[in-house]
Amino acid sequence: MQRKSETFEKFKEFRAEVENQLGKTIKSLRSDRGGEYLDQEFEDFMVEYGIVSQLTAPSTPQQNGVAERRNRTIMEMVRSMISFSSLPNSFWRYALQTAAYI
Structure with a gap:
């Protein structure tokens, strides 16, 4: 993604891919209160497909432990x-892409 405004379209693509390839549905979406997840169109979409929006408490990245650990691990690999x-x-960008791929 180039811009946060693309989040909604990418999420719709991701949902379709999950349902087609895995035969499962997304039940909840946890976010850090980023504005890209809070617009009315996104919320209407989640209600339509029965996806529960879970918002973490403000300024608490520790509530998103798995993603935070993965980000830290990738950045350590890059360094x-x-x-x-x-x-x-x-070459930082290429190292980041390689670390994420690995």
Whole structure:
């Protein structure tokens, strides 16, 4: 995604993919109160498909522990790859893509 405004369309694509490939439905969506998840169109869509919106408490990233740990692990991998390869910081993006792929 290039912009947060694309979140709703990407979520609709993701929901369709989950249902088609796994035969399962999304029951809840937990978010950090980011504005991209709170607009009326997104909320109407979730109500229509029976998806419960769960909002974490403000300023508490620890409530999203799995994602926070994964982000920290990926960033540690990137730092390690950049430092051991002696590449300039301009390769940070490629290292991030590689770490996420791994």
